[in-house]
Every structure is written in structure tokens, then in C-alpha cells.
Amino acid sequence: MKYSSEQIKKALLLTPLPLLLWHFFFKFMNVNKVEFNLDHIFAFFLGIVGYSIVYLAYCILTVPFTFIFSMLLNHYNYLNVWTICISSIVITSLFFFFLGWIFTGEISPKINYMESMEGEAPPKWWMMYTDISFIIFILFPGLCYWRFLIFLQKKQSKIIRSYFSNYF
Known part of the structure; x- marks a missing residue:
């Protein structure tokens, strides 16, 4: 299935x-007590700024790489x-690897337990893939990307059909 670069960018x-909207909604939803004071309003707007x-x-870190990868796959x-799901796992792995490298300064985790500081176990970055919620967190944007691609392609085909329906 071929997609245009415009459809890929929009998706x-x-x-x-x-x-983001799902997380934002459940973060600020408190059913038991609904209060409208200045602290909650400030936290709400601060949440909007944070998101x-x-x-x-x-948009800055992942869209350019994903766009290039998507255009290559689309070709x-x-x-x-x-x-799309495999590429979201690969891009997320690279992103978390480099994010961990920036924060800790270590390229690879220490293999020997004796070398770790204060007897702690060395960081194992691959253990994040054993958590099912983390895998859902990775795959959900990939599935949304695929769904937006399908939606934008159907929308464009409807526009083309309505435009040419007068001629047939």
C-alpha cells in the first residue's frame, strides 16, 4: 500500500x-472530590504546558527518524x-539507550557485580521489555500511527472519488 509523504507526515x-490525551485525562480525573481551587487550575495548566x-x-527527536524510515519502507x-510495530520498538530502544547514556554516562551496563557501586546489581536495560505495560506503551503509538495512515488514505480516496464522480 503506497502512502504519500503528506499522509505520513500528518500521521x-x-x-x-x-x-497524551488519555494520560492527561486520567491524571487529572478525580471522581471522589471535585474541587475548583487555584492549585488545581494551576496544576491543570502546568500539565498542559508539560504535555x-x-x-x-x-516532534524534534523521533519524527525525522521515523519519517525517513517510513518513507524507505513505503518505497x-x-x-x-x-x-510499524517493529520500528517503534527499535526507535524506542535506541531512544532509551541514548537517554540512559546521557543521564548515566555509561555506554554499556557493567557485567560484573563486583564492579557495581555499593553492591547493587548492575543496570539491565533489557529488563524493561519484560513489563507488559511498557510493551503496550511502546506499541500503542505504533498502532495509532498505522490507524491514522489508514484513516488519511481513506479520507483522500473519498475526496478523489467525490471529485471524479461527476465525470462518470
Whole structure:
């Protein structure tokens, strides 16, 4: 299935919004007591600013790499849900690897337990993939990206059909 670069760009920019809105909704939803005081209003607007910064970081850090990878897969007709999920796992792995490297200064985790500080176990970055909620957190934006691609392609085909329906 071929997608245009415009469809891929729009889908990539829309991809994190369902996860951010879902997280934002459940973070500020408190059913037991509903109060409208200045602290809650300030936290709400601070949350909007925080999520906007997360969205901006997503647009700067992951969209260019994902766009290039998607265009390459689209060129060979391999842009489907399977390759999108695999690429989201690969890009997330690289992102967390480099994020850990920036914060700790270590490229690889220490292998020997005796070398670790204060007898603690060495950091094992691959252990994050044993948590099912983390895998869902990785795959949900990939599935949203695929769904937005399908939606944008159907929308464009409807526009084309309505435009040419007068001629047939």
C-alpha cells in the first residue's frame, strides 16, 4: 500500500496525541472530590504546558527518524502494521539507550557485580521489555500511527472519488 509523504507526515504528527490525551485525562480525573481551587487550575495548566513540551520533544527527536524510515519502507511497499510495530520498538530502544547514556554516562551496563557501586546489581536495560505495560506503551503509538495512515488514505480516496464522480 503506497502512502504519500503528506499522509505520513500528518500521521506521524497525530500519533502521540491519543496517548497524551488519555494520560492527561486520567491524571487529572478525580471522581471522589471535585474541587475548583487555584492549585488545581494551576496544576491543570502546568500539565498542559508539560504535555506540550513532551509533544514538542517527540516532534524534534523521533519524527525525522521515523519519517525517513517510513518513507524507505513505503518505497518498497513494506509499510504495514507489522513493520510499524517493529520500528517503534527499535526507535524506542535506541531512544532509551541514548537517554540512559546521557543521564548515566555509561555506554554499556557493567557485567560484573563486583564492579557495581555499593553492591547493587548492575543496570539491565533489557529488563524493561519484560513489563507488559511498557510493551503496550511502546506499541500503542505504533498502532495509532498505522490507524491514522489508514484513516488519511481513506479520507483522500473519498475526496478523489467525490471529485471524479461527476465525470462518470
